[in-house]
Amino acid sequence: MYTQGLDSHGQRPVEARPDETHLLERFQARVDQDERIEAKDWMPDAYRKTLVRQISQHAHSEIVGMLPEGNWITRAPSLRRKAVLIAKVQDEGGHGAYLYSAAETLGVSREELTEQLLSGAAKYSSIFNYPTPTWADVGAIGWLVDGAAIMNQIPLCRCSYGPYARAMVRICKEESFHQRQGFEIMLSLSRGTPAQKEMAQASLNRWWWPSLMMFGPGDAESVHSAQSMRWKIKRFSNDELRQRFIDATVPQAQFLGLSVPDPALKWNEATGHYDTGPIDWTEFFEVLKGNGPCNRERMAARRAAHEAGTWVREAAVAHAARHATASAHPAGEAA
Numbered sequence: 581m582y583t584q585g586l587d588s589h590g591q592r593p594v595e596a597r598p599d600e601t602h603l604l605e606r607f608q609a610r611v612d613q614d615e616r617i618e619a620k621d622w623m624p625d626a627y628r629k630t631l632v633r634q635i636s637q638h639a640h641s642e643i644v645g646m647l648p649e650g651n652w653i654t655r656a657p658s659l660r661r662k663a664v665l666i667a668k669v670q671d672e673g674g675h676g677a678y679l680y681s682a683a684e685t686l687g688v689s690r691e692e693l694t695e696q697l698l699s700g701a702a703k704y705s706s707i708f709n710y711p712t713p714t715w716a717d718v719g720a721i722g723w724l725v726d727g728a729a730i731m732n733q734i735p736l737c738r739c740s741y742g743p744y745a746r747a748m749v750r751i752c753k754e755e756s757f758h759q760r761q762g763f764e765i766m767l768s769l770s771r772g773t774p775a776q777k778e779m780a781q782a783s784l785n786r787w788w789w790p791s792l793m794m795f796g797p798g799d800a801e802s803v804h805s806a807q808s809m810r811w812k813i814k815r816f817s818n819d820e821l822r823q824r825f826i827d828a829t830v831p832q833a834q835f836l837g838l839s840v841p842d843p844a845l846k847w848n849e850a851t852g853h854y855d856t857g858p859i860d861w862t863e864f865f866e867v868l869k870g871n872g873p874c875n876r877e878r879m880a881a882r883r884a885a886h887e888a889g890t891w892v893r894e895a896a897v898a899h900a901a902r903h904a905t906a907s908a909h910p911a912g913e914a915a
């Protein structure tokens with residue numbers, strides 16, 4: 581019930597029906613030449629399915645991702661922080677809306693996608709199943725979670741599927757502001773009183789490892805990566821992006837005067853990258869199975885919100901129907 585899409589379908593190699601071989605070759609040639617694939621173009625069924633899976637999971641993540649920070653809107657420490665946080669959480673809702681629209685261009689309805697989320701059939705990012713017990717968590721989410729999201733999403737602006745790539749351009753601009761506001765909260769706390777600095781450190785300790793897990797399983801375990809990279813949906817592997825994030829973020833932690841909670845973390849002169857200790861993949865897969873600290877709470881909140889919004893959806897449908905009747909029979913014309 582609370583799983584995140586355990587009915588995962590491993591990506592089978594794409595096989596063309598005999599009559600599709602030519603279409604498939606042409607499609608791959610277009611992708612290889614970095615041409616954009618648009619909604620009405622021919623595309624292999626598996627490409628369409630992969631995009632619907634990834635884009636909808638991404639949309640669900642944005643929507644569920646409003647909850648951990650939304651938890652702090654009523655308790656933000658100043659009017660300025662409150663206004664910024666409200667705007668940030670609204671941006672995430674907007675990202676969800678663009679992404680659902682991008683998924684709809686592939687022939688799936690928003691209702692179906694919502695149903696998949698609410699029934700537990702669809703996944704959303706593991707990261708949003710962790711709690712936000714202190715204000716510093718709002719800083720850590722902006723700094724680390726939005727930071728990881730940007731690292732993963734900038735390459736998606738060059739995704740082969742046009743509607744997804746275009747949605748990502750605006751999303752990345754907004755995520756970049758989110759990352760800065762998070763870092764600025766962490767900076768204020770780490771330059772504040774000893775108690776504030778301790779709060780920032782505790783929050784880095786909580787969010788560091790889950791942020792690394794956001795990039796998905798290691799390359800050897802990533803079932804979709806190879807095919808998605810051939811299709812140029814993904815441009816870099818999970819491990820490559822994770823390493824880039826680590827290399828960019830460790831110096832930021834040093835600037836804040838905070839320690840990354842990894843005793844094995846070490847700069848490797850030979851590779852030009854940071855080496856890290858092992859990631860606890862058992863924790864990741866438990867979160868995906870629905871056993872993270874907040875999976876049940878997050879799904880319960882989404883179901884309650886959906887329920888509470890029923891009258892809005894009904895009113896919108898009634899309004900659209902009335903509008904359609906009025907334009908079909910303008911005033912003065914006989915019905």
Ligand code: FAQ
Pocket residue numbers: 584585587588589590633634637638639641642645646672703704705706707721725726729732733793794795796797801802803804805808814818868
């Ligand atoms: N959580 O074969 P791969 C954000 C699943 S938005 C849960 O490597 P793929 C903004 C994966 O779906 C954050 N499940 O899969 C924000 C697959 O299962 P399936 C979301 C995960 O697709 C900030 C299985 O494991 N971002 O943060 C995760 O090639 C602050 C095997 O994995 C996106 O969605 C995970 N972390 O690569 C909002 C970006 N990782 O589907 C509010 C777009 C993997 O077969 C506040 N997505 N899985 O049942 C992607 O780039 C890719 O889908 C990856 C996974 C990289 C996430």
